[in-house]
Amino acid sequence: MKVIIEPGTTGNVIATIAIGGDYYNSWEKYALSTWKRYCERHGLGLILFDKDMLSPTSNLWKKRQWQKLLIGDELLKNMPAVRNVCYLDTDILINYTASNVFDGYDEDKISLVSQKNGLPYPIEGVLRRIAFFRHHFYSKDYPLDSSLFMSLENIYHYHDLRAQADYACTGFYVFNTRAHALLMKSWFDKYDSTVTSITDGGEEAHVNYELQNWGKITWMDYKWQALWIYEMAWKYPFLYHYGGNNKSLIRECIEASLFTNNFLHFAGSWHESGMWKIGGFLESDMQKNLLEGYCTYLDVPVAGEPKGVVKPKSQGKNSR
Numbered sequence: 001m002k003v004i005i006e007p008g009t010t011g012n013v014i015a016t017i018a019i020g021g022d023y024y025n026s027w028e029k030y031a032l033s034t035w036k037r038y039c040e041r042h043g044l045g046l047i048l049f050d051k052d053m054l055s056p057t058s059n060l061w062k063k064r065q066w067q068k069l070l071i072g073d074e075l076l077k078n079m080p081a082v083r084n085v086c087y088l089d090t091d092i093l094i095n096y097t098a099s100n101v102f103d104g105y106d107e108d109k110i111s112l113v114s115q116k117n118g119l120p121y122p123i124e125g126v127l128r129r130i131a132f133f134r135h136h137f138y139s140k141d142y143p144l145d146s147s148l149f150m151s152l153e154n155i156y157h158y159h160d161l162r163a164q165a166d167y168a169c170t171g172f173y174v175f176n177t178r179a180h181a182l183l184m185k186s187w188f189d190k191y192d193s194t195v196t197s198i199t200d201g202g203e204e205a206h207v208n209y210e211l212q213n214w215g216k217i218t219w220m221d222y223k224w225q226a227l228w229i230y231e232m233a234w235k236y237p238f239l240y241h242y243g244g245n246n247k248s249l250i251r252e253c254i255e256a257s258l259f260t261n262n263f264l265h266f267a268g269s270w271h272e273s274g275m276w277k278i279g280g281f282l283e284s285d286m287q288k289n290l291l292e293g294y295c296t297y298l299d300v301p302v303a304g305e306p307k308g309v310v311k312p313k314s315q316g317k318n319s320r
Contacts, residue, residue: 001074005036007045011083012102014039015047015071018090019064024050027090030279035088037096044100045082049074061193063201068170069188072181082177083107089171091266091273092225093254093281097295098262101174101224110211111174111218113225116152116167120222121234124149129233137240138271147198158198159205164212170204171265172225173211174218183214226261228254232272244271247278255281259294 007013014035018024039046053070054060068087075082086101105111116123127148134142156163175184187210197205211217232239236253243249254275257264266276282291 001078002048002050003045003079004032004048005039005044005046007047007079007082008043010043010102011045011081012043012086012100013045013047013082013084014086014088015049015075016088016090017049017064017068017071019050019052019067023090024048026277030277030281031090031093034094034096034282038094038098041096042100042102044086044102047075047079047082059192060189062191062195063203065170066188066191066203069184069203069207071184072175072177073185075177076181084174084176086174087172088263089265089267091276092171093258093264093266093276095258095262095264095291096282097291098223101262105174106218107176107179109216109218110180111220112168112170112211113172113220113222114166115169115225115227118219118222119230121230126230126234129237130229133233133237133240134270137244142270155198155205156209159196159209161205161209162213164209166212166219167208168211169225169227169265169267170207171267172263174220223261224263226257226264228257228264228266228275229268229270229272231257231261231264232275239272239275250275250278251280255287258282259291 016027018027035046038044049067049071052064053067053074071085071087075085084102084105084107119126131142131144131146131148135144150158152165152167153163155167175181187207190210191206195201195206197203199205232253235257236243239250239253243253254264258281264276266273282288
């Protein structure tokens with residue numbers, strides 16, 4: 001465990017897991033700067049778990065993503081001053097001008113973001129775009145009908161779990177160490193190394209079941225974990241084709257998504273999910289000033305008072 005920024009007086013921290021050089025190096029190079037600016041803005045600690053939290057020889061050993069369920073227990077034992085934790089996957093970029101994720105947090109509950117409900121666009125429409133554009137531009141082997149379209153009921157039944165009402169992307173959640181650490185560890189301990197899943201042994205379906213079956217959930221707005229595969233398919237479909245190798249264009253589109261979202265998650269294994277690794281996000285003075293100005297403007301009340309006819313000034317002889 002590495003403490004990158006010490007927890008402040010609130011005891012609130014952002015935490016992530018990056019075990020292995022590839023995960024850590026990518027996070028440090030392409031995402032960390034946005035995380036640090038956000039944490040410093042709100043007085044949050046930043047903690048990295050870079051070592052396995054149990055032995056690979058344990059009968060409880062599973063795909064490493066499962067170890068996010070052990071973070072609370074580790075913090076209770078080693079950093080008892082930590083109170084609340086926002087867990088994020090490493091492939092997330094942060095709009096550092098966003099509000100504090102812990103504002104209004106109910107410490108009795110665990111906060112999640114749905115990847116099925118409450119989206120700013122129709123779920124079937126965006127999934128059809130993903131399937132069609134991947135098939136057309138990436139690979140004819142990509143199926144137009146696959147598990148991408150599985151119903152909630154079928155996802156849970158595939159894993160022999162009782163169906164729940166929603167489905168979170170478990171790259172983000174907020175929890176309280178005292179209220180939830182041992183509970184989450186019990187979910188980890190419930191499944192041994194033989195566990196299987198649609199994501200090659202990943203935890204998402206099982207953790208969704210345990211969380212919702214337990215029941216004390218706060219569903220947060222999509223902007224707290226916007227999914228880039230959704231954003232790109234719905235807003236920037238040209239990136240599948242002529243924009244796919246244009247780093248400047250990709251960066252501009254990603255930064256545009258960060259203007260309207262707080263955390264942007266590059267979940268998945270297809271080409272678009274690696275676009276965060278072009279780096280350099282929100283680093284230019286122009287982008288910083290634009291984002292800061294926009295953030296400030298959002299807090300200014302508007303009255304809608306008429307200002308008369310205002311037209312753009314001519315910018316040259318070819319302007320109209």
